[in-house]
Amino acid sequence: MKLKKHFLMAAILLITGVSHAQQVNENTNYDQGFRLGFGLNAGAVTGDYFNFALGGDARLQYDLSQKTSLTLTTGYTHLFGKDEVKDLGYIPAKAGFKAFVWGDRFYVLGEAGAGFAVTNNYNETTFLWSPGIGYANSFIDLSLRYEGMNNFNADQIAFRVAYGFKL
Structure with missing residues:
Protein backbone atom coordinates (compact mmCIF):
# COMPACT_ATOMS: atom_id res chain seq x y z
CA MET A 1 0.00 0.00 0.00
CA LYS A 2 2.83 2.40 0.88
CA LEU A 3 4.45 1.70 -2.48
CA LYS A 4 1.22 2.67 -4.29
CA LYS A 5 1.01 5.93 -2.30
CA HIS A 6 4.60 6.84 -3.13
CA PHE A 7 4.06 5.97 -6.78
CA LEU A 8 0.86 8.06 -6.87
CA MET A 9 2.61 11.02 -5.17
CA ALA A 10 5.53 10.83 -7.61
CA ALA A 11 3.11 10.74 -10.58
CA ILE A 12 1.21 13.78 -9.29
CA LEU A 13 4.43 15.72 -8.75
CA LEU A 14 5.69 14.76 -12.21
CA ILE A 15 2.44 15.80 -13.90
CA THR A 16 2.34 19.07 -11.95
CA GLY A 17 5.96 19.82 -12.86
CA VAL A 18 5.43 19.04 -16.55
CA SER A 19 2.29 21.17 -16.78
CA HIS A 20 4.06 24.04 -15.01
CA ALA A 21 7.06 23.75 -17.37
CA GLN A 22 4.76 23.87 -20.39
CA GLN A 23 3.09 27.03 -19.11
CA VAL A 24 6.45 28.72 -18.59
CA ASN A 25 7.60 27.78 -22.11
CA GLU A 26 4.38 29.09 -23.66
CA ASN A 27 4.74 32.42 -21.86
CA THR A 28 8.39 32.92 -22.83
CA ASN A 29 8.13 31.64 -26.41
CA TYR A 30 9.98 34.02 -28.76
CA ASP A 31 8.16 35.25 -31.84
CA GLN A 32 10.50 33.98 -34.57
CA GLY A 33 10.57 35.94 -37.78
CA PHE A 34 12.49 37.70 -40.52
CA ARG A 35 14.31 41.03 -40.48
CA LEU A 36 15.71 42.96 -43.43
CA GLY A 37 18.56 45.46 -43.21
CA PHE A 38 20.23 47.82 -45.66
CA GLY A 39 23.77 48.92 -44.89
CA LEU A 40 26.63 51.11 -46.05
CA ASN A 41 30.21 49.85 -45.65
CA ALA A 42 33.57 51.61 -45.66
CA GLY A 43 36.85 49.87 -45.06
CA ALA A 44 40.60 49.83 -45.10
CA VAL A 45 42.07 47.27 -47.50
CA THR A 46 45.16 45.27 -46.65
CA GLY A 47 47.72 44.33 -49.30
CA ASP A 48 49.58 46.19 -52.01
CA TYR A 49 46.93 46.61 -54.71
CA PHE A 50 43.98 48.56 -53.28
CA ASN A 51 43.57 51.69 -51.13
CA PHE A 52 40.11 51.42 -49.58
CA ALA A 53 36.67 49.88 -50.05
CA LEU A 54 33.13 51.28 -50.23
CA GLY A 55 29.95 49.30 -50.59
CA GLY A 56 26.34 48.69 -49.81
CA ASP A 57 24.50 45.56 -48.78
CA ALA A 58 21.18 43.96 -47.98
CA ARG A 59 20.96 41.41 -45.17
CA GLY A 75 25.29 43.73 -52.15
CA TYR A 76 28.16 45.43 -53.94
CA THR A 77 31.67 46.37 -52.77
CA HIS A 78 34.14 48.51 -54.71
CA LEU A 79 37.88 48.26 -54.04
CA PHE A 80 39.77 51.35 -55.25
CA GLY A 81 43.10 50.45 -56.87
CA LYS A 82 46.52 51.87 -56.01
CA ASP A 83 48.69 53.50 -58.67
CA GLU A 84 48.11 51.70 -62.01
CA VAL A 85 45.97 48.88 -60.56
CA LYS A 86 42.42 48.92 -61.88
CA ASP A 87 39.53 49.12 -59.43
CA LEU A 88 37.72 45.92 -58.53
CA GLY A 89 34.00 45.68 -57.89
CA TYR A 90 32.45 42.48 -56.59
CA ILE A 91 29.13 41.10 -55.44
CA PRO A 92 29.29 39.13 -52.18
CA ALA A 93 26.90 36.28 -51.46
CA LYS A 94 27.31 35.10 -47.86
CA ALA A 95 25.44 33.02 -45.30
CA GLY A 96 26.11 33.32 -41.61
CA PHE A 97 25.24 32.96 -37.95
CA LYS A 98 24.68 35.85 -35.51
CA ALA A 99 24.68 35.45 -31.72
CA PHE A 100 24.01 38.10 -29.09
CA VAL A 101 26.60 37.63 -26.39
CA TRP A 102 26.24 40.64 -24.12
CA GLY A 103 22.64 41.46 -23.27
CA ASP A 104 20.38 41.85 -26.24
CA ARG A 105 22.42 44.53 -28.05
CA PHE A 106 26.01 43.34 -28.63
CA TYR A 107 26.67 40.44 -31.00
CA VAL A 108 29.25 38.39 -32.84
CA LEU A 109 28.69 37.36 -36.44
CA GLY A 110 30.39 34.88 -38.72
CA GLU A 111 29.67 34.67 -42.45
CA ALA A 112 31.13 32.72 -45.37
CA GLY A 113 30.35 32.65 -49.08
CA ALA A 114 31.61 33.83 -52.46
CA GLY A 115 32.62 37.13 -54.04
CA PHE A 116 31.91 37.52 -57.76
CA ALA A 117 34.10 40.09 -59.58
CA VAL A 118 32.05 42.29 -61.92
CA THR A 119 34.36 45.11 -63.11
CA ASN A 120 37.43 45.76 -65.28
CA ASN A 121 37.82 42.28 -66.75
CA TYR A 122 38.49 40.63 -63.41
CA ASN A 123 37.16 37.15 -64.05
CA GLU A 124 37.69 35.82 -60.55
CA THR A 125 35.37 34.38 -57.97
CA THR A 126 36.75 34.17 -54.48
CA PHE A 127 35.90 32.51 -51.21
CA LEU A 128 34.82 35.12 -48.63
CA TRP A 129 34.84 34.71 -44.88
CA SER A 130 34.04 37.49 -42.45
CA PRO A 131 33.91 37.42 -38.66
CA GLY A 132 32.60 40.56 -36.98
CA ILE A 133 31.27 42.24 -33.87
CA GLY A 134 28.42 44.70 -33.60
CA TYR A 135 25.70 46.59 -31.78
CA ALA A 136 22.05 46.46 -32.81
CA ASN A 137 18.73 47.77 -31.55
CA SER A 138 15.28 47.64 -33.17
CA PHE A 139 16.35 49.70 -36.18
CA ILE A 140 20.09 50.55 -36.18
CA ASP A 141 22.95 48.07 -36.66
CA LEU A 142 26.60 49.16 -36.28
CA SER A 143 29.34 46.61 -36.86
CA LEU A 144 33.03 46.11 -37.50
CA ARG A 145 34.18 43.12 -39.53
CA TYR A 146 37.19 41.57 -41.17
CA GLU A 147 36.55 40.20 -44.65
CA GLY A 148 39.04 37.74 -46.08
CA MET A 149 39.11 37.44 -49.88
CA ASN A 150 41.33 34.57 -51.01
CA ASN A 151 41.66 35.26 -54.76
CA PHE A 152 41.53 39.09 -54.85
CA ASN A 153 44.94 39.57 -53.15
CA ALA A 154 43.28 41.84 -50.60
CA ASP A 155 41.36 41.69 -47.34
CA GLN A 156 39.45 44.45 -45.64
CA ILE A 157 38.48 45.74 -42.23
CA ALA A 158 35.12 47.43 -42.72
CA PHE A 159 32.68 49.47 -40.65
CA ARG A 160 28.97 48.96 -41.43
CA VAL A 161 26.05 51.28 -40.62
CA ALA A 162 22.64 49.77 -41.36
CA TYR A 163 18.93 50.34 -40.95
CA GLY A 164 16.86 47.22 -40.28
CA PHE A 165 13.23 46.30 -39.65
CA LYS A 166 10.95 43.31 -39.10
CA LEU A 167 9.18 41.85 -42.12
Whole structure:
Protein backbone atom coordinates (compact mmCIF):
# COMPACT_ATOMS: atom_id res chain seq x y z
CA MET A 1 0.00 0.00 0.00
CA LYS A 2 2.83 2.40 0.88
CA LEU A 3 4.45 1.70 -2.48
CA LYS A 4 1.22 2.67 -4.29
CA LYS A 5 1.01 5.93 -2.30
CA HIS A 6 4.60 6.84 -3.13
CA PHE A 7 4.06 5.97 -6.78
CA LEU A 8 0.86 8.06 -6.87
CA MET A 9 2.61 11.02 -5.17
CA ALA A 10 5.53 10.83 -7.61
CA ALA A 11 3.11 10.74 -10.58
CA ILE A 12 1.21 13.78 -9.29
CA LEU A 13 4.43 15.72 -8.75
CA LEU A 14 5.69 14.76 -12.21
CA ILE A 15 2.44 15.80 -13.90
CA THR A 16 2.34 19.07 -11.95
CA GLY A 17 5.96 19.82 -12.86
CA VAL A 18 5.43 19.04 -16.55
CA SER A 19 2.29 21.17 -16.78
CA HIS A 20 4.06 24.04 -15.01
CA ALA A 21 7.06 23.75 -17.37
CA GLN A 22 4.76 23.87 -20.39
CA GLN A 23 3.09 27.03 -19.11
CA VAL A 24 6.45 28.72 -18.59
CA ASN A 25 7.60 27.78 -22.11
CA GLU A 26 4.38 29.09 -23.66
CA ASN A 27 4.74 32.42 -21.86
CA THR A 28 8.39 32.92 -22.83
CA ASN A 29 8.13 31.64 -26.41
CA TYR A 30 9.98 34.02 -28.76
CA ASP A 31 8.16 35.25 -31.84
CA GLN A 32 10.50 33.98 -34.57
CA GLY A 33 10.57 35.94 -37.78
CA PHE A 34 12.49 37.70 -40.52
CA ARG A 35 14.31 41.03 -40.48
CA LEU A 36 15.71 42.96 -43.43
CA GLY A 37 18.56 45.46 -43.21
CA PHE A 38 20.23 47.82 -45.66
CA GLY A 39 23.77 48.92 -44.89
CA LEU A 40 26.63 51.11 -46.05
CA ASN A 41 30.21 49.85 -45.65
CA ALA A 42 33.57 51.61 -45.66
CA GLY A 43 36.85 49.87 -45.06
CA ALA A 44 40.60 49.83 -45.10
CA VAL A 45 42.07 47.27 -47.50
CA THR A 46 45.16 45.27 -46.65
CA GLY A 47 47.72 44.33 -49.30
CA ASP A 48 49.58 46.19 -52.01
CA TYR A 49 46.93 46.61 -54.71
CA PHE A 50 43.98 48.56 -53.28
CA ASN A 51 43.57 51.69 -51.13
CA PHE A 52 40.11 51.42 -49.58
CA ALA A 53 36.67 49.88 -50.05
CA LEU A 54 33.13 51.28 -50.23
CA GLY A 55 29.95 49.30 -50.59
CA GLY A 56 26.34 48.69 -49.81
CA ASP A 57 24.50 45.56 -48.78
CA ALA A 58 21.18 43.96 -47.98
CA ARG A 59 20.96 41.41 -45.17
CA LEU A 60 18.06 39.04 -44.60
CA GLN A 61 18.01 37.68 -41.06
CA TYR A 62 15.90 34.88 -39.60
CA ASP A 63 15.70 34.97 -35.81
CA LEU A 64 15.94 31.49 -34.35
CA SER A 65 15.62 32.86 -30.81
CA GLN A 66 16.13 36.13 -28.97
CA LYS A 67 19.89 35.47 -28.98
CA THR A 68 20.59 33.69 -32.31
CA SER A 69 19.89 34.32 -35.99
CA LEU A 70 20.77 33.02 -39.44
CA THR A 71 21.79 35.58 -42.07
CA LEU A 72 22.02 35.93 -45.86
CA THR A 73 23.95 38.96 -47.14
CA THR A 74 24.53 40.34 -50.64
CA GLY A 75 25.29 43.73 -52.15
CA TYR A 76 28.16 45.43 -53.94
CA THR A 77 31.67 46.37 -52.77
CA HIS A 78 34.14 48.51 -54.71
CA LEU A 79 37.88 48.26 -54.04
CA PHE A 80 39.77 51.35 -55.25
CA GLY A 81 43.10 50.45 -56.87
CA LYS A 82 46.52 51.87 -56.01
CA ASP A 83 48.69 53.50 -58.67
CA GLU A 84 48.11 51.70 -62.01
CA VAL A 85 45.97 48.88 -60.56
CA LYS A 86 42.42 48.92 -61.88
CA ASP A 87 39.53 49.12 -59.43
CA LEU A 88 37.72 45.92 -58.53
CA GLY A 89 34.00 45.68 -57.89
CA TYR A 90 32.45 42.48 -56.59
CA ILE A 91 29.13 41.10 -55.44
CA PRO A 92 29.29 39.13 -52.18
CA ALA A 93 26.90 36.28 -51.46
CA LYS A 94 27.31 35.10 -47.86
CA ALA A 95 25.44 33.02 -45.30
CA GLY A 96 26.11 33.32 -41.61
CA PHE A 97 25.24 32.96 -37.95
CA LYS A 98 24.68 35.85 -35.51
CA ALA A 99 24.68 35.45 -31.72
CA PHE A 100 24.01 38.10 -29.09
CA VAL A 101 26.60 37.63 -26.39
CA TRP A 102 26.24 40.64 -24.12
CA GLY A 103 22.64 41.46 -23.27
CA ASP A 104 20.38 41.85 -26.24
CA ARG A 105 22.42 44.53 -28.05
CA PHE A 106 26.01 43.34 -28.63
CA TYR A 107 26.67 40.44 -31.00
CA VAL A 108 29.25 38.39 -32.84
CA LEU A 109 28.69 37.36 -36.44
CA GLY A 110 30.39 34.88 -38.72
CA GLU A 111 29.67 34.67 -42.45
CA ALA A 112 31.13 32.72 -45.37
CA GLY A 113 30.35 32.65 -49.08
CA ALA A 114 31.61 33.83 -52.46
CA GLY A 115 32.62 37.13 -54.04
CA PHE A 116 31.91 37.52 -57.76
CA ALA A 117 34.10 40.09 -59.58
CA VAL A 118 32.05 42.29 -61.92
CA THR A 119 34.36 45.11 -63.11
CA ASN A 120 37.43 45.76 -65.28
CA ASN A 121 37.82 42.28 -66.75
CA TYR A 122 38.49 40.63 -63.41
CA ASN A 123 37.16 37.15 -64.05
CA GLU A 124 37.69 35.82 -60.55
CA THR A 125 35.37 34.38 -57.97
CA THR A 126 36.75 34.17 -54.48
CA PHE A 127 35.90 32.51 -51.21
CA LEU A 128 34.82 35.12 -48.63
CA TRP A 129 34.84 34.71 -44.88
CA SER A 130 34.04 37.49 -42.45
CA PRO A 131 33.91 37.42 -38.66
CA GLY A 132 32.60 40.56 -36.98
CA ILE A 133 31.27 42.24 -33.87
CA GLY A 134 28.42 44.70 -33.60
CA TYR A 135 25.70 46.59 -31.78
CA ALA A 136 22.05 46.46 -32.81
CA ASN A 137 18.73 47.77 -31.55
CA SER A 138 15.28 47.64 -33.17
CA PHE A 139 16.35 49.70 -36.18
CA ILE A 140 20.09 50.55 -36.18
CA ASP A 141 22.95 48.07 -36.66
CA LEU A 142 26.60 49.16 -36.28
CA SER A 143 29.34 46.61 -36.86
CA LEU A 144 33.03 46.11 -37.50
CA ARG A 145 34.18 43.12 -39.53
CA TYR A 146 37.19 41.57 -41.17
CA GLU A 147 36.55 40.20 -44.65
CA GLY A 148 39.04 37.74 -46.08
CA MET A 149 39.11 37.44 -49.88
CA ASN A 150 41.33 34.57 -51.01
CA ASN A 151 41.66 35.26 -54.76
CA PHE A 152 41.53 39.09 -54.85
CA ASN A 153 44.94 39.57 -53.15
CA ALA A 154 43.28 41.84 -50.60
CA ASP A 155 41.36 41.69 -47.34
CA GLN A 156 39.45 44.45 -45.64
CA ILE A 157 38.48 45.74 -42.23
CA ALA A 158 35.12 47.43 -42.72
CA PHE A 159 32.68 49.47 -40.65
CA ARG A 160 28.97 48.96 -41.43
CA VAL A 161 26.05 51.28 -40.62
CA ALA A 162 22.64 49.77 -41.36
CA TYR A 163 18.93 50.34 -40.95
CA GLY A 164 16.86 47.22 -40.28
CA PHE A 165 13.23 46.30 -39.65
CA LYS A 166 10.95 43.31 -39.10
CA LEU A 167 9.18 41.85 -42.12
